[in-house]
Amino acid sequence: MLNQTKTELRSLLIKQRRSLSEKDWKEKSDRICQNLKNNPLFQQATTILSYFSFRQEPDLTLLLSNTPKTWGFPRCVEQSLTWHCWQPGDANHTNHYGIIEPDANLPMLKSSEIDLILVPSVACDHQGYRLGYGGGFYDRMLSLPEWNLIPTVGIIFDFAYLNSLPIDSWDKPLNAVCTESKFIVSNR
Incomplete structure (x- = not known):
C-alpha cells in the first residue's frame, strides 16, 4: 500500500x-461503539x-443515547473546525461538502473543556497516523498547542x-485507533 499515493489509497478505501x-456497516459500527464504551479513556471522559x-x-x-457525557460535533468554518454541543434532537444541517453539522447557534466548546477526540478517518496505521479526506482540518487543529495534548482516537473498520x-x-499521529475488533494504543 505504500506505493500508492494518499489520493489513490483514499479512493480505494472509501x-x-x-x-x-x-447490515455489515451497522454491525461493525455497533461493535466499534462497544469497544469504545469498554475502554477507560472513553469511560473517564466527560x-x-x-x-x-x-x-x-x-x-x-449508539454512543449518544442514555449517556451523561457532553458531546461536541464539528462545523467547517473556512479552513477550521468549530465545535458545538449537540445531542439527539438538536438542530443540524448539511454543509456544502455534504457533511451533517450542528446548528451554528448551539453552544460552542473550547479545547479546555474536551477530554477525548474521536477522529473520523479513512485509514490509520500502527504508528497512529491517519489518512483523512485531504482537507487538513484535523491536522491543522491538532497541531495547535491548545488541542495537541487532548487524547485522540482514530475510528475505522478493521480493513482500514x-x-x-x-x-x-504536517500529519499528526493519533494516540489510539478503535476498530470493530480492537482498541489499539499507537506505537510511537
Missing part, C-alpha cells in the same frame, strides 16, 4: 467502505468530540488498519 452492506457519519464512516450514534501510510510533515 470504495471498499461504501461497498459494505447496510466531554467528547465526535462526528456525524459521512460516506459510510463508522456510525457512532494498515501497517503504514504515506505521511507528510
Whole structure:
C-alpha cells in the first residue's frame, strides 16, 4: 500500500467502505461503539468530540443515547473546525461538502473543556497516523498547542488498519485507533 499515493489509497478505501452492506456497516459500527464504551479513556471522559457519519464512516450514534457525557460535533468554518454541543434532537444541517453539522447557534466548546477526540478517518496505521479526506482540518487543529495534548482516537473498520501510510510533515499521529475488533494504543 505504500506505493500508492494518499489520493489513490483514499479512493480505494472509501470504495471498499461504501461497498459494505447496510447490515455489515451497522454491525461493525455497533461493535466499534462497544469497544469504545469498554475502554477507560472513553469511560473517564466527560466531554467528547465526535462526528456525524459521512460516506459510510463508522456510525457512532449508539454512543449518544442514555449517556451523561457532553458531546461536541464539528462545523467547517473556512479552513477550521468549530465545535458545538449537540445531542439527539438538536438542530443540524448539511454543509456544502455534504457533511451533517450542528446548528451554528448551539453552544460552542473550547479545547479546555474536551477530554477525548474521536477522529473520523479513512485509514490509520500502527504508528497512529491517519489518512483523512485531504482537507487538513484535523491536522491543522491538532497541531495547535491548545488541542495537541487532548487524547485522540482514530475510528475505522478493521480493513482500514494498515501497517503504514504515506505521511507528510504536517500529519499528526493519533494516540489510539478503535476498530470493530480492537482498541489499539499507537506505537510511537
